[in-house]
Amino acid sequence: MKLDKYTAILGNTIGYPDMEGLTDRRPLASLPFDAKYRLIDFQLSSLANAGIHSIYGLFQRDNTSSIFDHVRSGREWGLDSLLSHWYLGFYNTKYNDHTTDRAYYEQLLTFLKRSGSDRTVYMGCDMLCNIDIRQVIRLAERAHSPMTVVYKRVPASMVTPANEVLEVSADDEVIGKGTLPEYRAGLAGVDISPDTSTGLAHEFADPDELISMSADIYVLETNWLIAQMEEEVKNEHPRKLRFLLRSLLEEHRALAFGYTGYLANITSVKSYFDANMDMLEPEHFYSLLYSNQKVYTKVKNEESTYFSPECEIEDSQFASGSIIKGRVKKSIISRSCHVDEDSFVCHSIAFSKVHVGSGARVEYAVLDKNVVIQPGVTVKGTPEKPLVITKGSIVEEDIIR
Missing domain, CATH: 3.90.550.10 (Spore Coat Polysaccharide Biosynthesis Protein SpsA; Chain A)
Incomplete structure (x- = not known):
């Protein structure tokens, strides 16, 4: 050595x-x-x-x-x-x-x-x-x-x-x-x-x-x-x-x-x-x-995120490769996520490959990788106790903390 x-x-x-x-x-x-x-x-x-x-x-x-x-x-x-x-x-x-x-x-x-x-x-x-x-x-x-x-x-x-x-x-x-x-x-x-x-x-x-x-x-x-x-x-x-x-x-x-x-x-x-x-x-x-020191991460060459004309975005961050058609407010959305029309994601974190179905509502939640929120379902935590949906889960019923 x-x-x-x-x-x-x-x-x-x-x-x-x-x-x-x-x-x-x-x-x-x-x-x-x-x-x-x-x-x-x-x-x-x-x-x-x-x-x-x-x-x-x-x-x-x-x-x-x-x-x-x-x-x-x-x-x-x-x-x-x-x-x-x-x-x-x-x-x-x-x-x-x-x-x-x-x-x-x-x-x-x-x-x-x-x-x-x-x-x-x-x-x-x-x-x-x-x-x-x-x-x-x-x-x-x-x-x-x-x-x-x-x-x-x-x-x-x-x-x-x-x-x-x-x-x-x-x-x-x-x-x-x-x-x-x-x-x-x-x-x-x-x-x-x-x-x-x-x-x-x-x-x-x-x-x-x-x-x-x-x-x-x-x-x-x-x-x-x-x-x-x-x-x-x-x-x-x-x-x-x-x-x-x-x-x-x-x-x-x-x-x-x-x-x-x-x-x-x-x-x-x-x-x-x-x-x-x-x-x-x-x-x-x-x-x-963005201090005087760079932060390095694994490089992924992906297409940019698509924001449809009907989506509404407020104070949020997005990685690449996602399709956003619903409303996203004060949230962080990782790579290759789908937020369908008429859905609402607020004060939440979505890991990669999360799918939020049409009409679904997500508030104060952490959605792990490959989570699917079925259409019309509500997932809601609180500021003091954010709700965690574990990796690969398919949520078919409301979860309200």
């Missing part, structure tokens, strides 16, 4: 039960976003823009065909050259477990040792952002920091018990870790485990209070990381890399990098739905997709 200055690890072995059926047949990383992207596009693009072409992806063994189909050779992200290395590691560990098996670390250690890299970037696929990794690397190198973590100041209402809350000093060092109060964890239906609740207690009575949430993006000295992983693998049940890194933040007074761009925390159907709806707001749309 050719020696590279930087390597990267993409972590995607953490799952969220509140995603309902959206991640039953695919990892979170391959969820569609804003009609033509996938969530993994943003991590791969950030790495490509930073000139990092040696990447190891961590995935569950089941339901990974969508990753292979989307990434393929990795050409769009510069991963198909002789100087690039793109690996996928598959594991049988459960999404909701914090621990894994030793094979998980053995493969990672082999990758890192052979890479000969100076620093390694770790990113998860549940934080949606378009970050300039080069800035984080430069800061880490100037400070000679073995561990640098990215965080963002966000409203307390955006943070879940699955996230890490940081105490950051005036010198930009992590000096403690906070927790969400028990009442918020109870509302989320999540037990606070020791792995996520150690540290300083915070009382976020105000949901708009700004707090420092870790983005679970790290820049690490590779040799230092190897040493930490070799120590962890000695345990009978080693922790997954994300939880190992979290445990080291305070002990090693990690350098903290404050990110100020758009960021969405994808842990539930509602957070995923809201992030997509954010793209209908110009401020968020341009911040994420």
Whole structure:
């Protein structure tokens, strides 16, 4: 393997039960976003823009065909050259477990040792952002920091018990870790485990209070990381890399990098739905997709979407290859969809190859791939609880939440 200055690890072995059926047949990383992207596009693009072409992806063994189909050779992200290395590691560990098996670390250690890299970037696929990794690397190198973590100041209402809350000093060092109060964890239906609740207690009575949430993006000295992983693998049940890194933040007074761009925390159907709806707001749309960094995705050469004379469109986005004859308002429609005459799609997301029949009504819903809404049927969720229609479903009767 050719020696590279930087390597990267993409972590995607953490799952969220509140995603309902959206991640039953695919990892979170391959969820569609804003009609033509996938969530993994943003991590791969950030790495490509930073000139990092040696990447190891961590995935569950089941339901990974969508990753292979989307990434393929990795050409769009510069991963198909002789100087690039793109690996996928598959594991049988459960999404909701914090621990894994030793094979998980053995493969990672082999990758890192052979890479000969100076620093390694770790990113998860549940934080949606378009970050300039080069800035984080430069800061880490100037400070000679073995561990640098990215965080963002966000409203307390955006943070879940699955996230890490940081105490950051005036010198930009992590000096403690906070927790969400028990009442918020109870509302989320999540037990606070020791792995996520150690540290300083915070009382976020105000949901708009700004707090420092870790983005679970790290820049690490590779040799230092190897040493930490070799120590962890000695345990009978080693922790997954994300939880190992979290445990080291305070002990090693990690350098903290404050990110100020758009960021969405994808842990539930509602957070995923809201992030997509954010793209209908110009401020968020341009911040994420039209900053000084390009976002790359799988290229598909298709005909443009056809809008019939009788259709009505209001504040919506469309990918290519669709036929729109009905009314679409504040919605995101992916590739090769059909919205028939006299139908109404409002505040909804349609994945590819969705068919909404004549006279049907869809509101506050996420329609997975190949869903068919029969003529005259109503599918209606709420802003707080969008309705998910799972992949390949044929809806013949009204579903109203």
